[in-house]
Amino acid sequence: MSAQAHERIRLSEKLGYGVGDLPSGLYLNFFGAYLLYFFVDLGGIAPAAMALMLLLSRVFDAVTDPVMGVIADRTRTRWGRYRPYLLFGALPFGLTGFAIFAAPEMSTGWLLVWAYVTYGLTMLAFTAVNVPYSGLLGVISPSAKQRANVTAYRMFFSGLAGIVVGVLATTLIRELGGDDERTGIMLTMGVFAAVSVVIYVVTFATTKERIPAVPTNTAIRRDLATLFRTGAWICVVIAAVFGVLSIASRASTARFFFKYVAGDD
Numbered sequence: 001m002s003a004q005a006h007e008r009i010r011l012s013e014k015l016g017y018g019v020g021d022l023p024s025g026l027y028l029n030f031f032g033a034y035l036l037y038f039f040v041d042l043g044g045i046a047p048a049a050m051a052l053m054l055l056l057s058r059v060f061d062a063v064t065d066p067v068m069g070v071i072a073d074r075t076r077t078r079w080g081r082y083r084p085y086l087l088f089g090a091l092p093f094g095l096t097g098f099a100i101f102a103a104p105e106m107s108t109g110w111l112l113v114w115a116y117v118t119y120g121l122t123m124l125a126f127t128a129v130n131v132p133y134s135g136l137l138g139v140i141s142p143s144a145k146q147r148a149n150v151t152a153y154r155m156f157f158s159g160l161a162g163i164v165v166g167v168l169a170t171t172l173i174r175e176l177g178g179d180d181e182r183t184g185i186m187l188t189m190g191v192f193a194a195v196s197v198v199i200y201v202v203t204f205a206t207t208k209e210r211i212p213a214v215p216t217n218t219a220i221r222r223d224l225a226t227l228f229r230t231g232a233w234i235c236v237v238i239a240a241v242f243g244v245l246s247i248a249s250r251a252s253t254a255r256f257f258f259k260y261v262a263g264d265d
Contacts, residue, residue: 007210009146016206017140018153020086023196024130025161027097027122030169030192034185038101039115042182044108053116057123064124068131070223073213080209082139085132090200093129094193096122101186129200139211165192 039045075081100118103111137154141147169188176191177184228234 007141007208009141009150013140013206013208014150014153016203017136017150018157019199020133020157020203020207021154022157022161022164023093023199024126024133025158026165026192026196027126029162029165030189033165033169034189035100035119038182038185039111042185043103043111043115045112045115049112050115053119057119060120061123061127064127065131066228068127069135072132072135076213079204080139081213082132082136083204083207083209085129086136086200086204089125089129089132090197090204093122093125093200094197096125097196098186098190098193101189133203136207136209139209140207141210 036047036050039050040047072082072085075084077084079087096118100115100122103114103118106114137147137150140150172188172191173181173184175184176187
């Protein structure tokens, strides 16, 4: 194994990789707090229509995530297998996330179409960067101890994302939008999206892939077919879908509870 493979991971790289989990955390926490509120309470869309969108997106993720994983594993560039997706996927990730809340004035029907299309594109962009980001951890070092240490930084920033959204979102919405809550939500998402783009570029620039790719001759179609025929994997996917839906439903309804039940705007 090369000397680079045994290279000790520096603090700057640990921070660079760890902060890469902040964008997904910002998105998921902000969506959990404001997505349904924006389209249902402010936009007038039926709650059932938005709930169906969230369900379909989770089912879609169950397909696209493993496909993206296979594609990333087979990618060969001078930057490695996974890092290029952080660089080239950063801008689409930011633009699609912002687009969700940048809906112009339109009828409820067209607003629903806007929600489905922009949210679907955002989840695709999310998959395109987050799956390779997760895969990057496996090649950042051959040492399990070093990878575990890097994971601790990732978990820190993952938790930090929830704190950032919880502490800053309401203030930013009020300061940026004034009396126009819809504009405030859009601009706040714009801030988080812009920060996310910069962070992914930083993660790309500060990390290394130290474990070389192992050549494979199997076809992508064959690998995916084997995966989708694996009963254990299917059970895990189903459990994950319902687990995410459970978390999302609690987060998404919290704002409605405090506004209409607790009487706190």
